Each structure stands twice: as structure tokens, then as C-alpha cells.
Amino acid sequence: QQQVKQSPQSLIVQKGGIPIINCAYENTAFDYFPWYQQFPGKGPALLIAIRPDVSEKKEGRFTISFNKSAKQFSLHIMDSQPGDSATYFCAAGRFNNAGNMLTFGGGTRLMVKP
């Protein structure tokens, strides 16, 4: 019930390409879906997040698409750059009186070739 499945595990694209990372969740109580970017030796940094009341959210070159009925969401990176090479994690959270506990996917290692 608490699992978040992320695919693919790794991804290689050329500069300017549009990598797409997919996630699926099981628990319909989740109501907050962030994406994090992590560079080696660093902590995860929030990229973009979405709530289930919208189907798409765009911030700069990053877009989240959300399909509530399928319990799936995805991250698209437009005009990808070598500097985007990092590990990306999707997560799902549930807000209650105790706050936000995030369940993370397994991560996608993205490499953008020059």
C-alpha cells in the first residue's frame, strides 16, 4: 500500500532530448507528489511538486503529468542539458495532523550526453 514504483532505473539521452521518468503508486490516500534531484554526495533537492487536483504542472524546463485514475505520474525534462545529469526520485506524501511522511521511488539515474 505504501510502495512507489519508479522506472526506468537508468536513462541516457542526448543534449536537447526529453527524458521521461515514470512513477506509480498504490495508496490512494497520497495527496502530494514531489520530484527530487540528487547529485552525488548531496542531499535531494526539490524540483517540482503536484497535488492530485491538477493534471499537469510546469516549472521552467520541468513538467509533471499526473493521472489520478491510473495512479501514475511522470516527470518530463524539456531541452535536457549535461548539467541535468543526476539521480531523480519521485515521492508521494500524505498530509495529516502529523505532517508529511514521504515514500520515495527507487530512483532514476539520468545521463545527458553533450
Add this chain to the structure above:
Amino acid sequence: DAGVTQSPTHLIKTRGQQVTLRCSPKSGHDTVSWYQQALGQGPQFIFQYYEEEERQRGNFPDRFSGHQFPNYSSELNVNALLLGDSALYLCASLSLGSLRMNTEAFFGQGTRLTVV
């Protein structure tokens, strides 16, 4: 404005020992969560502290314990260390008091714990 700070950055301990990791939340944040990230995996939730109390706990044994101080900083303690406890330990903070205004969890850079 300082973000989430964690100390130490790296730590090597011997199996069976005890360790304490520390976290200072981002300015304005009152809630601290701890995560364990094994190599090549996503972070796993350990527990969360708000108002100096443990509010939620993940699937971790009682060897993992914590504390939150009045200034919102927090400690993670791990007793009887096992080799499998080797991981990056991440602290995340958020503002629960203004939940509807600021829902993002900000992570620190983590403490790399190696158990030998």
C-alpha cells in the same frame, strides 16, 4: 538564510557501537524528519519530530531513536550498530505550523555513516 544543516558529514563506527547524528532545520521550519538512504536506493523514512514529540515512525527497529529540542533542532541516535546500518542519513525539515502555505520538505546534505 541557512538551509538544513547536518553534522558530522562523515562518520566511521565499529559494529556494536552507538552513534548520534545532528540536524538543524531551515530557518522558520518546526518539523524534522529523518531518512536512511542506502547506496543506489531511494530514501526511507525513519521518523518525524514535531513539538518535541515523535509523530510518525517508519519500519525501523527501536535501535533507532531521536529527539527534538525546543529550538527545533534534532538528533538521531542508533544503538548497537550493524553493518547494514551503513548509509547516508538525511534530515529534512518543513513548516508544519503553516502547512497550507509551505508544504515542501527541504533536505540537508546528509551524514555518511560507515559501520565496519
